[in-house]
Amino acid sequence: MSRTYPRRARLAYGVTMGVAAQLAAVGLLLASAWLIVRAAEQPPVLYLMVAIVSVRFFGISRSVLRYLERLATHDVALADAVEQRVTTYVALDRAAPAGLGGLRRGDLVSRVVADVARMQDRLLRLRVPWWVGLVATLVVVGVVGVLDARSGLVILAGVAVCAIALRRLVPLVGARRSGRAEAQGRLSAEVAASAVAARELVAFGAADEARAKARAATQDAQSAQSGGASVAGMGSAIVLAVAGLTVALLAAWSAGIDPVVIGVILLAPIALVEPWDGWSEAERLRPEIAAAGERLAALAALSNPVVDPERPADLPDAYDLVVDDVVVGWEGPVTAPISFRVGEGEVVAVTGPSGVGKSTLAYALARLLPTWQGDIVLGGVPTRDILAADVRRRVGYLGQDDAVFDTSVRENLRIADPDADDDRLRAALASAGLLAAVDAMPQGLDTSVGEHGGRLSGGERQRLCLARLLLADHRVLVLDEPTEHLDAPTAAALMDDVLALAGPGGRSLVVISHSPSVLARFASVIEVRPADRPVVTHAVPV
Template sequence: MIKPDRRLVLALLLGVAAAGSSVALLATSAWLITAASAQPPVLLLMVPIVAVRAFGVGRGVFRYVERLVSHDAAYRVLGETRARITGRLEKIAPGGLTSRRKGDLLARLVLDVDAVLDLWLRVLLPIAVAAVTAAATVALLALLLPAAGAAVALAVLVACTVVPWLTARTAERAERNLAGARGDVAATATETLLTAADVIAYNAIDSVLDDFSRRDARLAAAERRSAWSTGLGSALLVLCIGGATLAALVLGSTANITGAVFAVLVLTPLALADVLGGIPAAAQLAIRVRAALARVQELVDTPEPVTEPTDPLPLPTGRGLQVKLLRVGYDDSDVLDGLSLDMPAGSRVVITGPSGSGKSTLAAVLLRFLEPRGGEVLLDGVDLARLEGDQVRSVVGLLTQESHVFDTSIRENLLLAKPGVSDLQLWKALYRARLGIFVENLPDGLDTMVGEHGAKLSGGERQRLAFARLLLADRDVLVLDEPTEHLDEETAQALLADLFAAAGDRTVVLLTHRPELVPPHVTRQLVCLT
């Protein structure tokens, strides 16, 4: 799922240069101050003076460039990962994500995917930089006094293994629960917002808020526990570094070394506190990152509702559809079994049946959002299973009972169907959907903003706008799934009459539980699902 970027190697080198400069700055400063106290000839001090300046300036410069490079690389990896996940979701979404909570999906796609950033910037890079810099520091100290080098090596080993292990162990449950708890709070918040009107109408605000507070408290508890472990890790790290400094002090004081070397031995381990400081937090964060990425992986692994053919056939030229002994369903039960239909090009087919009889399921099959379990659906004699979903949807268009109208202008809503077309074509589509006069009378015309979910339009106007968009998309087969569901009888009848008239010589498949609303002059085939 995640492909690393080569710039991350450069970020690692820059990180080591920055951390190495910090250690070297302290070491050379210690040497310089101690050596200077003996008042040697000033020429002897020139090199360390220049080195102190170089490391002082280098530390900041390397850190700045490292931040630029590492963030650039990590955000590129994040962008590519997001694009790959979105590409995969495009295949799964129409029929495969219906059982998931929207808020949780959002949390997985936004918060959990961000774990890619943490993985590189706060887990792998800090650990790698710390390991390389600490190893080099230990080597330097070992050169000055092997016993002190060994003592500091032991402290570094404990700081890099036992401390992160202990921190991670104490935080394990909290960290694993964090991603799920965040998803749960996001899902509940989304649901609360979407259902606010009903909740207020039923006077159920208190119970909804109580439920929200309970979930929020679970998240806060997990975060508190996680913070407690971070504190523990930091304290243990300070103990390790303190121990290393003390050991270097004791060993150095009994060794036969100069005062300047002694100062370097005692002060250099202190610089490791900064270098190793991020390791406990990184180990802890690794658990959270693993849990978050597992949630994203689980989403990506959702089986595709349809299998694309490995060797798709070319799109046939004819536009007649045939359904033969269709069997389709969800989970363990079939919704339709043995359905056969003939829908010649240009015909009008009205499919009716009570709620739950499988009308929307049939629409999903006709658009290749859902795979039949048996039988076949043929387009001009070619099984839809031998065509790619996008090929099928370039011929078959859909208008649902709640076609989505975006929170933007009428123009942008229409252009979604055919980007770049002229205003003239937009007006034609609007007039054919019988919305032209209405839009002309609006002060902003095509630039009128329609509000969230088309809130500034009536139900009928919303459906006409969606229908104009479908006409603009210019599909030869129009599947209309309860397009008049939320409309009063008069508006519904008028809309249906206009839909059939505007459809021209296209094939129209109308799925409705109110077939009596179809205008009497429309010659149609009526099919009843039970």
């Protein structure tokens, strides 16, 4: 269906089917009421055949029409959710790594997953129920008005009272008791933080404190959930009270109406309870949907650390890298001016004390952060004049704790290139020195690496990240502490494979490290100093 009809047409079709399904439900009840009352008069059975067939028709068509309505509206809602999720990922990609507003991991996951899913309800459980219910209600009011004008006006008044009460009271009370999304985000953040740092928390005796925070977050989430249930109960009470009062008024003013018609009229408000309940649920969810929208809007509003030029230059074919008098920092300059050059296929090491800005320089080389001073020139073109995405096609960054996902070796590699075939995957693994180890695994490329690569050794995990970087075919590799957490033999073997990537026609390497054994393998070492001290460039024997 999605390939044939545009989205608005599919939505209109779905709403039309929803209205028809709701009218079928109402018709089923009213036709049944007429049939029961008329049958009590014991007319010839042929007089009842139309009503009997109508009951069967409404009963069957209700289910069919409801299915068609769900099929069309869910198709549109899921398409909207895909767009919303992509938009959210783009916002995160744009804002990282300059910062995500202090968001914790669990809260961020909650926004990306739960809040995006909640936005589907904006169409399915907020707008569509109001549209369907309003049209179906007006049709019922019109039918009753044809049978008896005064009764039609009474039901119309009941509809107005119910709609206004639900629209005003339920969101008002719900907003006061809302916070479910925020509470869920806090709970996710506490649980995620505890799960990730469980061993450290136990080792330092902080497990009880983490458990208390998680318990408090759980209680907040439970309170928010129970508050939502009370709001739902209030909405149902309004619906039943208005329906009951309307029935009572109709019964009190039914004098002079045909007894058979009275049964239909009195059951009309009862038939409208279902669409009114849809309104009640929609208004209960309105504050939650609004909160989810605000949380996603906050992600979209995160500042963009790197602004692309209005008229970007083409990505050059050359990939020599020149750092000319560059000063970097997050919230302000933290380094002294840095200058060095890395020709095509050449290698250079960068070192300095912890916290001086080495990793910040790496981010700037990959155009993940801007510079405060100076230029980074790639192939003769300043990177500020090139689209950031184009710079990252040429310059790849490997951090000391790059993400490894709980899936297979194959899928971890395909993050760099979803279309890569097995030959390319194996070539990347071979260049990273991991192919033999993968071939020895039980399922080869399909072997699961576990959460955070827990089923791999430290060296294998780092080599897997390196292979992923190579698969993306970056020509300049910026490696931030590639041997961190590795023992000396494993680190030496990894550096052998890393340095083998350079050379004439090979990749350029910028290796950031504070390890003396790593730095000793480079002829050129750049020492980064704080802003109040000059940068020192010196040679270290190979």
